[in-house]
Amino acid sequence: DAKTTQPPSMDCAEGRAANLPCNHSTISGNEYVYWYRQIHSQGPQYIIHGLKNNETNEMASLIITEDRKSSTLILPHATLRDTAVYYCIVKAGSARQLTFGSGTQLTVLP
């Protein structure tokens, strides 16, 4: 699986959009980008995933650059409950295991 690089920490003001970047410059054509988050002491929570196109669901939007070497997770209106570690994971569509990195600690400030 391709390696990902994320900033270790970010702050965001409550009510503002949180934009979390991820670099995956060695991604292959059959690899998906997944985003999970882990709120303290809880299990990883699936947020969104994509292959080539931008994706949106009720939680977030995923913007993937045209060359697929980086992506951004957007939480449109961050709340205090969005404070968590956010993981960007690249995984081949045929592989089963998720490889978690260190992620980005997002702190939403009141």
Added chain:
Amino acid sequence: EPEVTQTPSHQVTQMGQEVILRCVPISNHLYFYWYRQILGQKVEFLVSFYNNEISEKSEIFDDQFSVERPDGSNFTLKIRSTKLEDSAMYFCASTPGGGAWQPQHFGDGTRLSIL
């Protein structure tokens, strides 16, 4: 929304004892997984399971570990003779049938403390 449930939430066991961690995956899901997270470290893949067989396993998943789906709803992880270094959060996950691209849905974990 359906969810993965894990029991117990916290398990304390003496070193050398056997422990069984239990998971109820989302109904109609067919693929099941175990991960662990040692305190302060990354989430690590242990094993994936489908059709009553292990499909993938990591180097961590040695002979001390085993998995089983004893009935139509439970999925278990057994550690035969626990060691101090087995202390960790253990997470179960599941996915529907079909492609491996489908996202995994996790439970809230069992905290295993080995004394």
